[in-house]
Amino acid sequence: MTPAARVQAAIELLDQVVAASREGGAAADTLIARYFKTRRYAGSKDRRAVRDLIYGAIRRAGERPASGRAALLGLAKDRPELIDLFDGSAHGPTPVLPDEPVAEAGVAPAWLVERLSAALDGAEQAALLDRAPLDLRVNRLKATRAMVRERLPEARLGTLSEDALRLPEGFPIETSALWAEGLVEIQDEGSQLIAAACHAAPGMTAIDLCAGAGGKTLALAAEMGGEGRLIACDVDRARLARLGPRAERAGAGGIETRLLDPGREAGALADLEGKADVVLVDAPCSGTGTWRRNPEARWRLTPARLDRLKAMQRQVLAIAAPLVRPGGRLVYAVCSLLDEEGRDQIDAFLAAYPEWRAEAELVAAGRARGAGRLLTPVRDGTDGFFVASLKRP
Numbered sequence: 001m002t003p004a005a006r007v008q009a010a011i012e013l014l015d016q017v018v019a020a021s022r023e024g025g026a027a028a029d030t031l032i033a034r035y036f037k038t039r040r041y042a043g044s045k046d047r048r049a050v051r052d053l054i055y056g057a058i059r060r061a062g063e064r065p066a067s068g069r070a071a072l073l074g075l076a077k078d079r080p081e082l083i084d085l086f087d088g089s090a091h092g093p094t095p096v097l098p099d100e101p102v103a104e105a106g107v108a109p110a111w112l113v114e115r116l117s118a119a120l121d122g123a124e125q126a127a128l129l130d131r132a133p134l135d136l137r138v139n140r141l142k143a144t145r146a147m148v149r150e151r152l153p154e155a156r157l158g159t160l161s162e163d164a165l166r167l168p169e170g171f172p173i174e175t176s177a178l179w180a181e182g183l184v185e186i187q188d189e190g191s192q193l194i195a196a197a198c199h200a201a202p203g204m205t206a207i208d209l210c211a212g213a214g215g216k217t218l219a220l221a222a223e224m225g226g227e228g229r230l231i232a233c234d235v236d237r238a239r240l241a242r243l244g245p246r247a248e249r250a251g252a253g254g255i256e257t258r259l260l261d262p263g264r265e266a267g268a269l270a271d272l273e274g275k276a277d278v279v280l281v282d283a284p285c286s287g288t289g290t291w292r293r294n295p296e297a298r299w300r301l302t303p304a305r306l307d308r309l310k311a312m313q314r315q316v317l318a319i320a321a322p323l324v325r326p327g328g329r330l331v332y333a334v335c336s337l338l339d340e341e342g343r344d345q346i347d348a349f350l351a352a353y354p355e356w357r358a359e360a361e362l363v364a365a366g367r368a369r370g371a372g373r374l375l376t377p378v379r380d381g382t383d384g385f386f387v388a389s390l391k392r393p
């Protein structure tokens with residue numbers, strides 16, 4: 001592909017990304033993969049260059065742009081050499097007209113910036129759009145960090161979690177034997193800290209209430225060493241079904257799964273009431289802390305969707321609390337830096353359950369925020385999270 005054709009491909013794909021963000025369509029990565037599946041003439045260098053243009057344009061535009069072309073013209077403000085490629089050549093973009101729309105630079109839509117500003121300064125907000133490294137969690141059921149490092153000299157030691165290794169963005173770990181043999185899992189170091197904050201140990205009963213595909217369940221399983229009861233629950237059948245093969249690869253046997261019926265969760269969990277040493281509530285959230293990995297997510301969020309997510313968070317907290325045994329703990333986490341999903345939810349929980357206590361020592365990272373802690377890309381080098389640990393008397 002010529003450089004101009006790459007720009008045109010990026011514009012076409014950005015059009016799709018913009019439409020998908022408006023209509024609840026597929027993620028940018030999926031759209032890019034689909035696009036190149038039918039364009040075999042594009043080599044790996046072309047794909048990389050187009051991808052780089054697309055993500056550069058997405059990261060730069062805070063508000064959802066009017067079109068793919070507007071998004072790319074926005075990027076050209078920072079990379080003026082791109083303007084020369086709007087040359088009207090056979091596969092390239094048409095020349096730029098006066099007064100064409102150009103996407104403005106920004107961190108996020110204005111309503112979101114206003115809400116993020118409660119907890120984050122400008123630098124912390126901008127870092128939400130940095131490029132993320134690739135973090136691994138060494139699976140203690142099968143390996144030690146030293147063993148893995150010997151086979152993976154490119155990896156640096158994570159500084160916050162004792163199981164973490166860090167690789168450069170884009171490292172093809174999923175094609176490695178280490179991954180196929182279940183010695184490592186892809187997991188942000190912040191997620192690893194959240195699982196560690198549960199203090200799961202052999203012999204315990206632990207419930208991962210919002211387990212999804214089991215990223216944190218597998219970390220809990222490694223802590224428990226196959227002894228005790230680990231129950232992974234979710235309302236999403238497809239996500240929960242992905243846990244089985246992952247657990248097998250990780251050598252984590254004996255994990256129970258429970259598919260919950262929305263609105264009837266408490267009934268399905270009645271036998272576990274007052275039994276859990278720890279309940280992890282990795283609640284559904286806006287994902288403002290994960291924009292480094294999917295920056296177009298900020299064009300998808302609306303105030304109404306955020307309200308629905310907050311209602312779900314209140315609901316999963318209310319489902320979780322009765323499951324905790326006296327003296328046990330509930331660990332609440334969201335990959336969001338909005339106070340309304342983090343600090344304020346826990347303030348409301350503690351007002352409703354005044355005898356419960358927030359634990360101050362929960363992760364050796366981040367900064368205090370209300371009754372919990374906030375992890376941020378700029379300070380901790382992790383995705384953004386709020387986490388709190390609540391002890392039942």
Ligand SMILES: C[S@@+](CC[C@H](N)C(=O)[O-])C[C@H]1O[C@@H](n2cnc3c(N)ncnc32)[C@H](O)[C@@H]1O
Nearest residue numbers: 209210211212214215216234235236282283284
């Ligand atoms: C942030 S994701 C979990 C990610 C997962 N813990 C991990 O580490 O990969 C939140 C999950 O909560 C689930 N969820 C939403 N409402 C729920 C409910 N009422 N009960 C249980 N799970 C729920 C969603 O289906 C979603 O998989």
